[in-house]
Amino acid sequence: MKKNKTCGPRFKMLLEEANITTTAFAEFLNIPKPQNVHNWYTRGVPHYRMEEVAKKLSVNVKWLKIGEGPKDAMELRLLDDSGNTFDAQAMRGAYRVIEPNDVELPFYKEVAITPGELKTHVIRDPEQSIRMLRSDLDSLEINHADAICTRMIGNSMAEKIEDGSLLAIDRGLTQIVDGEIYAIEHDGMLRIKYLHRVPGNALRMRSHNSAEHPDEIFRAAQIDEQNIRVLGWVFWWSTLNKRRPEVPFL
Known part of the structure; x- marks a missing residue:
C-alpha cells in the first residue's frame, strides 16, 4: 500500500x-x-x-x-449513482457545509422523463436546496450525507402537511416503522404517506386527508410490478399559510 x-x-x-x-x-x-x-x-x-x-x-x-x-x-465534477453530476465540494453530492453550524441539502423533485411525456421520475434539481442546522440533524442521529429535501405535491397530507410545503428526508431510514411518514417513489411519482406494514410483506399507504384519499394496500407482487420504493423517512416539514389575513378597519 x-x-x-x-x-x-x-x-x-x-x-x-x-x-x-x-x-x-x-x-x-x-x-x-x-x-x-x-x-x-x-x-x-x-x-x-x-x-x-x-x-x-x-x-x-x-x-x-x-x-x-x-x-x-x-x-472537478463527479457522478452520483443516478448519473447526475455534482460539485466535488458537495461531499458525495449529498450536502455542503455553508457555515460551521449549517449544511445545505440537495433538492429532489418529480419531473417528466422527457418534455411533454406523462411518465415521470424523481431526480435532483441542482438549482435548488435548503439550509438546515447541523445540530438538528445530529440530534436525530441523521448522517448529513443522507439528508435531502423536496416539496409536498397535492393535498393528500392536508392539514398535516400542506401542498407546497418543503420537506426534509432521511435516506438512511427506509425500514418501515408503522405510522411514520415517508417519501416514496411510486413508478416515478413522488408521494408522501404514512406507511404501515401488512402481513405477507404487503404495504399500506395512508393519507392524513383520508376523506379524499382512502388507504391503499399493495401486495408484495404489486410493490415490484409498480416500482414502489421507499426514499426515506420525513423528519421535517414547513407549512406556508397561503392566505394573507386582511387587516380590518382600513
Whole structure:
C-alpha cells in the first residue's frame, strides 16, 4: 500500500478547513474504521485513495500528493449513482457545509422523463436546496450525507402537511416503522404517506386527508410490478399559510 507521508499535514488541513471529522470523512469513503483515516494525518493518504480523496475535497491531486501546483480544482465534477453530476465540494453530492453550524441539502423533485411525456421520475434539481442546522440533524442521529429535501405535491397530507410545503428526508431510514411518514417513489411519482406494514410483506399507504384519499394496500407482487420504493423517512416539514389575513378597519 504505497503512501506519501508528506501529504498527511495537507490532508489534515483540508478536513479542518471544511470542519469535517475523520469519522465523517470515513463515512464518505465507506471506510468502516475511522481510525484508518485518522492515521493518514501521519502516514499519508494511500496511493490508491489519492485521486478519490482529492476529488472529494475539490483539490488538485498533485498538490495533495506532493504540495506542487495549484491547490484548488474548482472544475472537478463527479457522478452520483443516478448519473447526475455534482460539485466535488458537495461531499458525495449529498450536502455542503455553508457555515460551521449549517449544511445545505440537495433538492429532489418529480419531473417528466422527457418534455411533454406523462411518465415521470424523481431526480435532483441542482438549482435548488435548503439550509438546515447541523445540530438538528445530529440530534436525530441523521448522517448529513443522507439528508435531502423536496416539496409536498397535492393535498393528500392536508392539514398535516400542506401542498407546497418543503420537506426534509432521511435516506438512511427506509425500514418501515408503522405510522411514520415517508417519501416514496411510486413508478416515478413522488408521494408522501404514512406507511404501515401488512402481513405477507404487503404495504399500506395512508393519507392524513383520508376523506379524499382512502388507504391503499399493495401486495408484495404489486410493490415490484409498480416500482414502489421507499426514499426515506420525513423528519421535517414547513407549512406556508397561503392566505394573507386582511387587516380590518382600513
